[in-house]
Amino acid sequence: MAKNTGELRIHESVDELRTDLADYVAELSEASVKERGVFAIALSGGSLIGLMGKLCEAPYNKTVDWSKWYIFWADERVVAKNHADSNYKLAKDGLLSKVPIIPSHVHSINDSVSAEEAADDYEFVIRQLVKTRVVSVSEISDCPKFDLILLGLGSDGHVASLFPNHSALNEREEWVTFITDSPKPPPERITFTLPVINSASNVAVVVTGESKAESVHLAIDDVGPDGPLIPVRMVQPAMGKLVWFLDKLAASKLEDSNLNK
Numbered sequence: 001m002a003k004n005t006g007e008l009r010i011h012e013s014v015d016e017l018r019t020d021l022a023d024y025v026a027e028l029s030e031a032s033v034k035e036r037g038v039f040a041i042a043l044s045g046g047s048l049i050g051l052m053g054k055l056c057e058a059p060y061n062k063t064v065d066w067s068k069w070y071i072f073w074a075d076e077r078v079v080a081k082n083h084a085d086s087n088y089k090l091a092k093d094g095l096l097s098k099v100p101i102i103p104s105h106v107h108s109i110n111d112s113v114s115a116e117e118a119a120d121d122y123e124f125v126i127r128q129l130v131k132t133r134v135v136s137v138s139e140i141s142d143c144p145k146f147d148l149i150l151l152g153l154g155s156d157g158h159v160a161s162l163f164p165n166h167s168a169l170n171e172r173e174e175w176v177t178f179i180t181d182s183p184k185p186p187p188e189r190i191t192f193t194l195p196v197i198n199s200a201s202n203v204a205v206v207v208t209g210e211s212k213a214e215s216v217h218l219a220i221d222d223v224g225p226d227g228p229l230i231p232v233r234m235v236q237p238a239m240g241k242l243v244w245f246l247d248k249l250a251a252s253k254l255e256d257s258n259l260n261k
């Protein structure tokens, strides 16, 4: 199958990227609410949340229909919700507490059970919301079809909590899986699997900084089948749209053929 390189949005500055990202999310939210009455969005942790900060400011804080948002996490660290490592805490402090999202629409993991149970619980919650069509279902797999999944990128090429050479990359049955040996602390995490990520209507990979430029190059440029199969290369939405938000540094190793598209 032909590689889905997606759309590249390369920005002169991080501030420009933040504005473009806010516009993009606000536009998808409006389109989804118009079409389905709701917007099911999955967040990641890390630098992404800071880069989404403009959504809390004018005009977005007033123009976005926050009451229709349903929030999920593409990955979460299995720690208490008030722990500094929690992706939920990061999003709550940096975004969710600053806009009028309905608390019952925020679907965070159960932080009082093991990683395995937390992954099972989270998949169960998503299954209930697929039944009621808060989350759509893919036409080509039995997977949930999130309106938008936002991913960050680690310098090792990981997305969500799918790390290079980890068996979780091969999971094809579960929607949500768990790991207990993350190479990046904390070790215990849950994560959407690749079939779920690749079933979304829209996937955005948001990347800034030089340390990630090599992974961006490997994912976007044609490095051929012998190039390292880092996880981000496996982000290939089947029917959905893939968009890359890059700053100049993250895009600095891209080949000219992609830069001039």
Ligand SMILES: O=C1O[C@H](COP(=O)(O)O)[C@@H](O)[C@H](O)[C@H]1O
Residues within 6 Å of the ligand: 044, 045, 046, 047, 048, 075, 076, 077, 087, 151, 152, 153, 154, 155, 158, 159, 160, 161, 184
């Ligand atoms: O551990 C994680 O790392 C990735 C990348 O984080 P960043 O700070 O380098 O942007 C993040 O996308 C993921 O959600 C998180 O759990």
